[in-house]
Amino acid sequence: MIAGRPPAERYTGSSVRRTEDLRLLTGRGRYVADIQVPGLLHCAFNRSPHAHARVLRVQTDVARRAPGVVAVFDGWQMAKLASAAGGMMELMGETNLPSFSLLATDKVRLVGDPVAMVVAETRAIAEDAAELIEVEYEELPAVMTAAQARDGSLPPIFEDLGSNVLFGPDQKVFGEVDRVFAEADRIVKARIAQHRHQNVPMEGRAILATFDQATGELVAHAATQGVNTSRQIIAAQLGMPLEKVRVLAFDIGGSFGLKFGASREEVACCAASRELLRPVRWIEDRLENLTVSGQAREESFDVEAAVTNEGEILGMRVEMVIDSGAYPGFAPGIISTIQEMIPGPYRMRALSFTASGVITNKATYVAYRGPWASETFVRERLIDLVAAELGLDPFEVRLRNLAERGQPPLRMVTGPSLAGLTAKESLLRMGEIFNFEEFRRHQAAMRAQGRYLGVGVATYIEPAPGPRPETPPTELEWARASLGEDGVVSVFTAQMPHGQSHQTTMAQIAADQFGVDFEQVRVVVGDTDQVPEGFGTGGSRFASMAGGAALHVSRQLRSQVLELAAQILDVSPATIDIRAGEVVGDGVPDGRLPLSELVKLARAAAAEGRIPQGTETSLEASFGFDGGQGGWSGGTHCCVVEVDPETGRVRVDRYMVVEDCGEVINPAVVEGQIRGGVAQGIGAVLLERSAYDEWGQYLSSSFMDYLLPTTTDVPNIEIEHLQTIPLDQDVNFRGVGEGGMIVAPPTICNAIADAIAPSGAVVLEQHLPPTRILELMGIIPQPA
C-alpha cells in the first residue's frame, strides 16, 4: 500500500491517506450522539410487544407525571403534529401505499411498532417513563409467511389495502422463452431461498432536531445517506415549506442502505422539537435497531433453467416472492432491478420473470448493500446446480456461458448493453490465480481422510453506473466548486459519506483536475444550505457519478480561473497553467502567482471594472454529470472452505477477488469497500439471520442472538484489479461499494455446497449456520 504523497503530483489512482482519519482516530469525530446542545431533551418510545394487534387504550398519565418527563405523545396526539404520508416510498414514486401514522393509533403491525413517545430531561428518564405507559391490546393473528399472506385466511395488516398481497404476480417475458425450453436437452429446477438479514451499522439511527423560534426553521442533525432526501421527508411530514427545514450531517457510523430519508421515529422527534420549542434527540439503541430499523432480502425463487447437455444455459423461468414486512419499504422498488440483472454477464436468450410481494408482520424491507443482490445469488447457485446435474465443472459452465465483448456489444436479454464487459477476463484470471486442478486433487486426498473441503466461484456485474441509457437520464449528479481567497478549492456534493472516504477521494480528483495540492481542497458535505441537489449516497453512485461531477466541475472552474487570470495578467490563456496551487507560465510576473493572490487581484480588478463583460468572475462553477458513457463494475470471487462434520462449522480458508471497478481513485479505499462487503457476505451465510417465531416475536434483538462476523471469522481477502476497458473520454471510475456483498454469498455457498456434496447434500438456501449444515449432511435430522 502506498501511503502519503503520490509521485508526479497525481493523486487519482494513489492510496492517499484519508483526511477523515485525523478526527476519527483521536476520538474527535462528531456523530449525532456526540453533539452537545444546551437544554437538550431526549426521547424514548413505548413499543408494541405484539406482532399484530388492535390498540384499545393508551394510558400515559403516570408517565407524564414522572419527574423529569417533559411530554408524552400517543399516536393520536402525534398525528396532529405530523403525518406519515410523504415518506421515502412516495418520494420514490410508489403508489399502492396504505395509510398509517408515525406512532400507532388503531393498530400495531410488528413487534417494536412505536406506540407512544416520551420526551424527558435525560435518556434514562425517558426510557423509564416509556415503561410506565400502559397499553391495552386486542391481539390479532400474525401474518408470518408469504403463504399466509397470499391465502387470504388472515386479516389484512392494512385494512385499506384489503389484502396482504402487496403486488403481483406480475410477469414479464424477454425473448422466446417457450422455444428455448422446447429446444433444451434438460430443464434444471430449483426452489432457492434468500433469508432475511439486515444492515446493522455500528451506529443506529439518530437525529437531533432543533426548532429555531427566531427563524421558524427546523434544523435537524441527522445520520443520513442524503441530507436533501431527509429534508424533503421531514418537511413533507411536518407540513413545513422545504426552505424552513435544514438538515445537517457529519460523521455517520455506517448505514449500508438503512439510513435513507427520515424514519417514523426520526420525524416524530422533529415534531416534538417543534411542539416543545426545545432541542430533542433520539438515539436508537441496539435492541430497537435490530428489531425495527428495517430488515432486508427475504425472498424465495422458483427457478427453471433450460440447458443443453454441453452446459449452455438457453434461458430461465423465474418466479419470485418478496416479503416486504409491515410498513411500506423498498421491496416493490427493487423488483425491476432484480429482473433486469438476473441474466448477469451471461449469454442466455430468454427469460420469464414473475414477481409478487406480500405484507407480513415483520420489520420493513429496507435497502441493504446491493439491494437487488439475490439475482446474483440465485443465478450463481443455479449455475452450480446445472453443473452438478450435467456432471460438468462449474467453472467450465460459467466459461461456456459468459458473454464476450464484441462490436456492436452484446446485450443482456433484458436489454442493457454489455459494452466494456470484463466478466470473462475476471473468471479466466481467477483460473490462473487459483489452481483448480491441484485443489481437486488435494480435496480428494482430504476427503479420503474424512475432511470436507470445497471451492466456490461466482461472477457478477453491477450497474455502477451501468451502460449509458438510450434515453438521456433525467437525473444528474451535481457538484459545485469555488475558489476562495485563501486559494482553497471547495467542492460541494450531495453525497453523504458514512465510511466511504468521499472527503478524501473527491479531493484527490479535484486536486488533480484543478492543479492544487490535495491539502488545498475542501470537500463540503452534509448541509442542505450548502450542498447541491441530489438524493445522496447509494447505489454505488459515488465513484462514477459524483467523481465524474467533481472531475468536470474542477476542470470547468480551472478554465474559468485561467481565463480570468489571462485577462488580469493580459496574457493568452493558452500560455498559462495552474500547478501546485499557482498560476504559472509566460507573462506571469516572476513566473508564478499563488491562487490566493490571483483571487485578490481578481476581486480588485472586478471592483474597478477592469474585467471585460462576458468573463466569469464568480470563481464558482457548477456541473451536472449524467454518467458519461457509463460502464459495468464486476468480477469473479472464489473461496475455499472447510466444513467440520462434527460441529457443522465452516471455516473460510482462502478468499480471492478479481475485480473491475473501472479506473481506481484510491486503491486502499476500494479494497476496504470490497473487504467490508465480503465480510458482510460471510456474515449473511454463516451467522446472520433476522429470526421470528411463528407468532411474530423477534428472536434476534441483541448481539448475543444476531451474530456479526469477527476477526476470527473473516480471512484475509486477496484482491486483484483487472485492467478496465475505458468507455468514456473522461470518467471511467465505477462504483465498488456494493459488489463484495452482492457476490460473496453465492461464492461462499457454492464452496460449502461443493464441500458437503459427498454427503448428498444439496444447498438451496443462503443461510448455512452449523445446525443447518449438519441437517443438510444428514448428520442430525431435518426439522419436521
Added chain:
Amino acid sequence: MIPITLTVNGQLREGSVEGRVTLADFLRERLGLTGTHLGCEHGVCGACTVLLDGEPARSCLVLAVQAQDKEVTTVEGLSGSEPLSALQRAMRDNFSFQCGFCTPGFLIQAWALLKENPRPTEEEVRHALSGNLCRCTGYQSIVAGVLAASTRAPLESQQEGSL
C-alpha cells in the same frame, strides 16, 4: 447522588452521579469525552472499551461509581501531546477504519495488546481483537494496522509522552 473521583487521561476528575450511571455515559455526557462510542450497550461490540487501571474494560458495563479512584484512559488520551500516537499513525497508514464508529474500542484493545505483547503474530492480533465488532472493514486493515504499529518501533518509545 454519589460523589466520585477518578483520573481520566491523566487528569483528576470529580463528579457526582446516580448509582446507575455507566462509566460510558459519565465520560461522554459529564466529561464531554465523546470519543468513546456506544454500539450496543450490552457488552458485545466493544466500541465503548476504555483502559481501567491499564486493563481494557467495556465502559457500558461498568458503573461510574465503580471507577472510583481508578485511572481511566480513553481514545482521547492515546496520543498525549502528539497529534497521533504511533499506533494511530499506523492505523491511518493502513486505512484501518471506514466509518470510525468502532475505532475507539479497537484502538484501546490494540493498545493493551501491544503493551503486553509488543510483537504479536497475526493470529495473536486477531485473537486479541476478536471481541470487537466492526461492520465496515472486514478487519484485515485493522489487523494490518496493529501489526504495522508493532514492527514500526518498540512500544516503549511509542508510548513515550503519549499516555
